[in-house]
Amino acid sequence: MRSPESLAADRLHLAQSSGIPCAPVRDLLGTDDVELAYRAQRIGVGRRIAAGDRIVGRKIGLTSPAVQKQLGVDRPDFGVLFAAMDVSGLDEVPFDGLLQPKVEAEIAFRLGADLTGPDFDPAVVRAAVSNAEAAVEIVDSRIAGWDISFADTVADNASSALFVLSGHPVSMAEVEPAEVVMRMTVDGEPVSAGTGRDCLGDPLNALAWLARTAADLGDPLRAGQVVLSGALGRMVAVGPYERAHAEISSLGSVDVVFGGKDRV
Numbered sequence: 715m716r717s718p719e720s721l722a723a724d725r726l727h728l729a730q731s732s733g734i735p736c737a738p739v740r741d742l743l744g745t746d747d748v749e750l751a752y753r754a755q756r757i758g759v760g761r762r763i764a765a766g767d768r769i770v771g772r773k774i775g776l777t778s779p780a781v782q783k784q785l786g787v788d789r790p791d792f793g794v795l796f797a798a799m800d801v802s803g804l805d806e807v808p809f810d811g812l813l814q815p816k817v818e819a820e821i822a823f824r825l826g827a828d829l830t831g832p833d834f835d836p837a838v839v840r841a842a843v844s845n846a847e848a849a850v851e852i853v854d855s856r857i858a859g860w861d862i863s864f865a866d867t868v869a870d871n872a873s874s875a876l877f878v879l880s881g882h883p884v885s886m887a888e889v890e891p892a893e894v895v896m897r898m899t900v901d902g903e904p905v906s907a908g909t910g911r912d913c914l915g916d917p918l919n920a921l922a923w924l925a926r927t928a929a930d931l932g933d934p935l936r937a938g939q940v941v942l943s944g945a946l947g948r949m950v951a952v953g954p955y956e957r958a959h960a961e962i963s964s965l966g967s968v969d970v971v972f973g974g975k976d977r978v
Contacts, residue, residue: 718754719743719753719754721742722869723754723758723761723869726758727758730813730856733788733813734813735814735856736858736888737858738861738862738863739865739870743866743869744865745867748864748865748868751864751866755869755871757789758869762848767796770799771794771940772794772795773793773794773851773869773872773876773877773941774872774923774942774943775791775853775941776944777790777791777914777917777944778945778946778948780912780945780947781945782819784949789864790920790923790944791925793868795874795939795942799874799875799941800850800876800877800878800977805973806971806972806973807852807876807970807973808817809813809953809973810967810973812854812856814860817850817851817853817898817958817970818946818947819946819947820851820899820910820913820942820944820946821846821891821894821913821962822829822846822847822913822941822943823845823941824845824846824938825842825844825846825935825936825937825940826842826844828842829842829928829929829934830935832929834922836919839918839922843886843958844886845883845886845895846883847879847880847882847884847965847968848882848965848967849878849879849880849968850960852876852877853873855867855870855873857870879940880968888964889964889965890910890964891913891916892915892917893909893910894910894946894962895907895908895962896960897960898947899959902959905948906950912946912947913943913944917946920944921941924941953972957969957972958970
């Protein structure tokens with residue numbers, strides 16, 4: 715008999731490969747079994763690695779009160795970033811392969827040292843960061859209508875899809891993550907705003923939470939990895955040919971231009 719986490723991973727994989735969003739997986743996993751949801755996530759991660767992709771970091775999700783309110787959840791989660799998710803070098807991000815994407819602006823940290831613990835004091839966590847830069851995460855859900863519980867999004871690799879880094883990293887001496895101010899537009903229209911304090915009080919708090927959680931799971935954060943620290947404001951749906959532009963004080967700006975769907 716197949717395990718519930720395997721059945722959940724299969725359902726999500728079929729949704730991604732077919733381009734047709736699926737029903738929630740909480741009927742298989744329950745809504746609050748965190749361990750079971752992460753087991754389903756690990757099955758999906760293993761499939762990507764087996765297919766030749768490579769882990770380059772982690773993403774922290776559900777850190778902003780605005781996003782928690784949007785999705786009806788009350789705690790952060792995390793997912794895995796793969797090399798194929800990094801579309802920073804593209805002039806135009808293909809819309810094909812995305813099901814129901816949204817964008818959110820956040821701070822990306824590049825680690826210069828391992829975070830293995832047991833000490834995750836704020837000073838230790840900050841010292842492990844080599845630089846920070848503005849980023850836009852393109853989140854997506856394999857689950858129809860974003861009808862997700864905490865377990866649904868965890869199993870779905872924290873509703874991850876793609877990410878874009880500004881390409882202009884700054885040292886930690888030049889930025890105070892809690893104090894940044896973010897503004898985001900889509901096709902010139904203001905759509906989202908927030909500050910560093912909207913991310914668990916400080917994006918470095920989010921990084922510390924992830925470092926502690928990852929170490930507890932036996933898979934600690936490593937030097938060279940990228941960590942998307944979490945949304946600074948609400949996430950916003952995007953469509954083909956649209957342009958998202960995010961400005962984060964002290965870090966500059968980052969743009970994402972989407973291509974068309976089913977373009978030949």
